[in-house]
Amino acid sequence: MSPDRFTIPADNRILYYRRDAEMFGFLSHFHPAPIFVDGETWLTTEHYYQAQKSHDPAYRQAIREAATPGRAKRLSAVPDPARLTAKQSWFRKNAALPRPDWREVKLGVMRCADLAKFTQHPELAKWLLATGDAELIEDSASEPYLGDRPRWARVKLGRTGNHGSARKAARGGCRRRRRG
Helix, strand or coil: CCHHHCCCCCCCEEECCCCCHHHHHHHCCCCCCCEEECCEEECCHHHHHHHCCCCCHHHHHHHHHCCCHHHHHHHCCCCCCCCHHHHHCHHHHCCCCCCCCHHHHHHHHHHHHHHHHHHHCHHHHHHHHCCCCCEEEECCCCCCCCECCCHHHHHHHCCCCCCCHHHHHHHHHHHHHHHC
16 A cells, blocks of 8 residues: 555545545554564554553463454453453453553553554554544544544543544654654
8 A cells, every 4th residue: 555545535534443444444553563662562552552451461461462453452341240341351350450540541552552653664654644634533433432432422421532633643753753
């Protein structure tokens, strides 16, 4: 793929989870682009992000060994027995909880992961920069934090979504690196 083949949608919004996934799927945290952060290698930004939910070495190893980013996400599910995703939760199986400050640190963790992804993979950085100033949106109704839920769900849940803010920060970081 080449950035000169990209077509930015007319609404200047890149919805890379569904609508524009074929062309912009590289923006996904599930995209296979290993990153090296804090002396450790992670298969995807999703693996790294989910691993940061706990400092427990056994938990982090389970996330590292997850064969897919989807498996890493399921392992990291909160241990709430009312949620279907909790069935595969490492936390539930080990009677443990995610780190108490997770809500406060998770956006910074994702920004770190995205910056690593796009600075360690120059081709992906080139593609990211080719998105120009388009709004980057994970158009997943099931992603509670980084996704673009319908307005009624965001209001009901008290969340506005962070859309592509981590990727936008990475795009800004790549631009600054290019300039000098």
